[in-house]
Amino acid sequence: MNEPKVNLTEMLTNIGNTARIAAQGLATVPTTLKAAALRHAAAAIRADGPAILAANAQDIAAAEANGLSGAMLDRLRLDVARLEATAAGVEAVAGLPDPVGDVIDRAERPNGLILTRVRVPIGVIGIIYESRPNVTADAGALAVMAGNAAILRGGSEAIHSNRAIHAAMVRGLAAGGLPEGAVQLIQTTDRAAVGAMLAAEGLIDLIIPRGGKSLVARVQAEARVPVLAHLDGLNHSYVDRAADPAMARDIVVNAKLRRTGVCGATETLLIDRGFADPLPILTGLLDAGCELRGDAEVRALHPAILKANDDDWDTEYLDAILSVKLVDGVDAAIAHIAAHGSHHTDAIITADEPTADHFLARVDSAIVMWNASTQFADGGEFGLGAEIGIATGRLHARGPVALEGLTTYKWIVRGTGQTRP
CATH class of the missing domain: 3.40.605.10 (Aldehyde Dehydrogenase; Chain A, domain 1)
Structure with missing residues (x-):
């Protein structure tokens, strides 16, 4: 110009x-x-x-x-x-x-x-x-x-x-x-x-x-x-072992794919190793057109999952791409978020209230959520009007x-x- x-x-x-x-x-x-x-x-x-x-x-x-x-x-x-x-x-x-x-x-x-x-x-x-x-x-x-x-x-x-x-x-x-x-x-x-x-x-x-x-x-x-x-929205959704499976699938798919280009989109999915069956969540994402990236443990869950590299845990994709990691419980999820997050928005999905309270108290982000999509990170959704x-x-x-x-x-x-x- x-x-x-x-x-x-x-x-x-x-x-x-x-x-x-x-x-x-x-x-x-x-x-x-x-x-x-x-x-x-x-x-x-x-x-x-x-x-x-x-x-x-x-x-x-x-x-x-x-x-x-x-x-x-x-x-x-x-x-x-x-x-x-x-x-x-x-x-x-x-x-x-x-x-x-x-x-x-x-x-x-x-x-x-x-x-x-x-x-x-x-x-x-x-x-x-x-x-x-x-x-x-x-x-x-x-x-x-x-x-x-x-x-x-x-x-x-x-x-x-x-x-x-x-x-x-x-x-x-x-x-x-x-x-x-x-x-x-x-x-x-x-x-x-x-x-x-x-x-x-x-x-x-x-x-x-x-x-x-x-x-x-x-x-x-x-x-x-x-x-x-x-700052960038390097947001996480953590599926706890006590999460309702259907709720977890619906929340995660929405959190990633409702609009991939907004700062409230989830960029990394953390799943408790104690969660009974993560496959429906992963297939729900794949069927909706999302590219998944994970380590060998995650890739063993579905042949369509691609290999993640070290940069993936620190990437705001703003696209239909999601990194996935299995963790040993809520404290491991909190540690991963502390190491790789941007203090924007992070969510836990669980039916266990004490675990949710622990996550909400320990995760040092501007917005922390329980059983809700990170896509709600928006001034209008908070009743504040435009932001x-x-x-x-x-x-x-x-x-x-x-x-x-x-x-x-x-x-x-x-x-x-x-x-x-």
Whole structure:
């Protein structure tokens, strides 16, 4: 794609200053006004549906020509149903409780000072993401509803889709009375724009990367502003010896194959050696078109299972491929997850509650599940509306990052003339 050369530092400075002004205004905008503006944005996305789908078709054609994988094409592709889901997601955010102004706690000191901690917006949030054009709408809507301005930088493979969705969003927000600078999109595909965002200390208050391992690693290594990381979804489903066989089969097939390109997809299946009959689970996966990889012990269970190598236990396939391993009980499963997982989402399937409780307590992931598909790792499924990503770190926010995760707090102290002795 041929683009005119731009001065990235100057561009980021202008965008950042515009975002800061917008954020200062958004911080005190009433909930009703923010919600109404987001509904206007959803309507604009629907109205621009044909143009957005045409722009997406350009991106798909270019991605196919460049040999993008099937999983990545699935993430990139929009159709009428997905675009409607995008607009509906913006409307859903408009209907969520506004966290801004919530009192977290209140205390009165012996000297009469009254202290409250109150949720406030973070300010200007930079979101760097790949492939999925719906993130343009999701991230913009969440940022605005939480009183923040957003600076968005999508992947070059989705540039036409992102521009079209962003244009609709901005028109809708402006029609609802919010500043156009509330949601801005980095229009250039120059990869150096990411570096400029990472160095934008003072202009951007928080960076959220949403993409592959290489993108997140770069952001964490180079950022001079705080980072809320969304790491890869190297997720595990563990079938315990006390699992119901039919339930285990259904959950595992769904966890792997419902949509292979989402970050909540299971990538490694662990099966307790004490589980009576793993073959129906494996044949269920194979019959559904999933490639299985395992060691000699697993391959002995079915001739179609391929040999796994050491890298398979550390691979997020984002495809109809699953690594399979037999383990000696729940503690061995926990140890494998600790050694190879990404602290995203891990699940146990068992009818034994103490074993489940042990797994849930010991696995150090942002989301741990019992008798449920890892594909539920999604902000919408958690009742949070759209999400910006699944945070896998240990600070500020963990799991699906939605409205509350885009706020911080401040202390408000009310006195009656107290002085400190």
